[in-house]
Amino acid sequence: MAAVTDEIPERPLPATKRPAAIAVFGPPAAGKSTLCRALLDPARVFRLREHVSGQTLRATQTTATSLGWIEPDEVARVLHEYFTSDATAPDSGDVLLDNFPGTGDQVHQWLSIMAEAAPGYRVVPVELDAEDSVLLSRAACRRVCADCEPDAAGEPRLPAAIAKANPSRCGDCGSILARRPTDEPRTLAHRILRYRRASAAIRIAFADHGLPVWTLDGSLDQQRHRALLTRLLTNEQGG
Numbered sequence: 001m002a003a004v005t006d007e008i009p010e011r012p013l014p015a016t017k018r019p020a021a022i023a024v025f026g027p028p029a030a031g032k033s034t035l036c037r038a039l040l041d042p043a044r045v046f047r048l049r050e051h052v053s054g055q056t057l058r059a060t061q062t063t064a065t066s067l068g069w070i071e072p073d074e075v076a077r078v079l080h081e082y083f084t085s086d087a088t089a090p091d092s093g094d095v096l097l098d099n100f101p102g103t104g105d106q107v108h109q110w111l112s113i114m115a116e117a118a119p120g121y122r123v124v125p126v127e128l129d130a131e132d133s134v135l136l137s138r139a140a141c142r143r144v145c146a147d148c149e150p151d152a153a154g155e156p157r158l159p160a161a162i163a164k165a166n167p168s169r170c171g172d173c174g175s176i177l178a179r180r181p182t183d184e185p186r187t188l189a190h191r192i193l194r195y196r197r198a199s200a201a202i203r204i205a206f207a208d209h210g211l212p213v214w215t216l217d218g219s220l221d222q223q224r225h226r227a228l229l230t231r232l233l234t235n236e237q238g239g
Ligand SMILES: Nc1ncnc2c1ncn2[C@@H]1O[C@H](COP(=O)(O)OP(=O)(O)O)[C@@H](O)[C@H]1O
Pocket: 026, 027, 028, 029, 030, 031, 032, 033, 034, 035, 138, 139, 141, 142, 143, 157, 158, 159, 218, 219, 220, 221, 222, 223, 225
């Protein structure tokens, strides 16, 4: 594993660029969605839950006692459809996968789909991790907006802009903000534990395919995250 730091040399852009499919994974509240949103147009960010039905989402809902997980066949269907759609033709540019893959098995599944359906992409795995204390304090502050984020299961996930004048309201639409039920401390603790149990298998699975995982320090501020990931992608472009 290599860390994404300023030590990565800056290289000039190569004449031809293969688009990257960048998998950003890590524990809950590390800042994955924030980073993905800051880097690319929303249309270039893949989130599994945005491609499955409300019925599937409700059936796999995460609660304090059960951590929902979408069936492998459904995951395969969604990945295949996404990476063979016009939106992901290699000349459309880089794609970010926000919070995917979540297990070692999903790494193998995704990479075999990429080899068949989207061989023009190079895969760049990036783990955004932080100490539990950082995750807990970020989750405690995270608010979501049901009006700005339509969700098939009525469970918005993405961090909303908080109004400066009134922190209980959305900075974009003025609606009252809510906490994510999955940020409730007991559920959050389960989700962090699930991630910690899965993370070694994710790294090993990428290594099995000859793909080193880059690690990015989640405790850094958003501007640093953005600058470091941009630097990594520029550096890797010839790869
Ligand atoms: N680099 C950062 N520094 C400080 N706060 C952050 C940073 N990245 C994200 N946040 C905040 O932390 C919370 C969790 O971020 P989010 O992107 O939703 O995490 P994830 O997608 O990993 O669950 C949000 O409220 C977000 O505004």
